[in-house]
Amino acid sequence: MADFVDQVVLHIRAGDGGNGCASVHREKFKPLGGPDGGNGGRGGDVILEVDPNTATLLDYHRRPHRKADNGKQGQGSNREGANGADVVLPVPNGTVVKDAKTGEVLIDLVGMGTRYVIAQGGHGGLGNAALANSKRKAPGFALLGEPGDALDVMLELKSVADVALVGFPSAGKSSLIAALSAARPKIADYPFTTLIPNLGVVTAGETVFTVADVPGLIPGASQGKGLGHEFLRHVERCDMLVHVIDCATMEPGRDPITDYEVIEAELHAYGKLEDRPRMVVLNKADVPDARELADIVRADLQERGLKVFTVSAATHEGLRELTFAMGEWVAAARAARPVEEPTRLVLRPKQLGAATFAVRKVNDNLFQVTGEKPERWIRQTDFTNDEAVGYLADRLERLGVEEELVKAGATAGAEVVIGSMDDGYIFDWQPTLNAESINSGPRGTDNRLG
Known part of the structure; x- marks a missing residue:
């Protein structure tokens, strides 16, 4: 068995966000207690950290699959789910992190104590208490947690010697x-x-x-x-x-x-x-x-x-x-040379839900919608709950997706794919589903979905 490894492919996955909770407050003499479902917890991150006591990548050669904990589901009484625990992976000083598929250098880890979040945990879903508003006072649904990042990276050690x-x-x-x-x-x-x-x-x-x-x-x-x-x-x-x-x-x-x-x-x-x-x-x-x-x-x-x-x-x-x-x-x-300090990483995370999206006409009866917001909303939607699907339709309409579909030539019954053509969500578009029709049926249903 080798006792020194200076190159290894690591399969990592951050934790998934916990689902939000759909709950209604129940208490004696309070028949209309209102929604009290808590939000789901955030999934744990996978973090690489330069450790002075680590000299080889042998441990990752033996155990190349690493996963952070998932966030816990929200609960009633406005109790939020616990966040998933982060996984901190110690690496030697001088480790270069590359994308295993493209070979692109992601980060060069030099300096004791340098930390880099290689995979971010998914956001927890909102509970129905957070989704309530003046028009939807007691939502019968909650949002699902988002999946954490999953990727393969190559760790390559370049010895740091004088x-x-x-x-x-x-x-x-x-x-x-x-x-x-x-x-x-x-x-x-x-x-x-x-x-x-x-x-x-x-x-x-x-x-x-x-x-x-x-x-x-x-x-x-x-x-x-x-x-x-x-x-x-x-x-x-x-x-x-x-x-x-x-x-x-x-x-x-x-x-x-x-x-x-x-x-x-x-x-x-x-x-x-x-x-x-x-x-x-x-x-x-x-x-x-x-x-x-x-x-x-x-x-x-x-x-x-x-x-x-x-x-x-x-x-x-x-x-x-x-x-x-x-x-x-x-x-x-x-x-x-100046004193070596841990690399100062300036993190500029993407704005969640950037408004940009695009509608592409694939053929006369097939249209594709891509964009950070619509694709993220698809991941958050529980498609077994009609009210959740109606809420998704309202969000897409407010974003302007329906208007762009009409401009692209879509008609009622046309197939619309949100996301990639390989694994995106496909549905038959009905332009009558708009935000003006407010749901007034039982919780968990939407009268527009008949």
């Missing part, structure tokens, strides 16, 4: 991070021993920083070869890149200069990393031939403006100088 170690497979990056810190990654003498980034905490005097051991890169990594995209995204947030070069490799066509140029070409092709400072570590100096080769190529690398360190992860030679050099760069980078 220094990234990059290089070919088996260059000694895992051995180096094990020698510099308390991290204990898997170390073996074969390519791609490291398949997940390992993070280590390194101390250089008063500077404490993190180092990421990025899995080995090969030619073509920027195009995804050898899981290159999965590995390279962990480099994006690092402040500094350290090339770890194997000076003891016996592979044909490989030498320190060529290795450096190949990895640099892949980093350049991947993009977003041009401004990162670089240094070079010539590793495995404990091997005699490797030390000689390191002495030969040092001048060439320094002429390119690079700081070069000859080290041995096995004997710890040169590690102190390397550690303090990295610490000096990290301290300078931290001093130059």
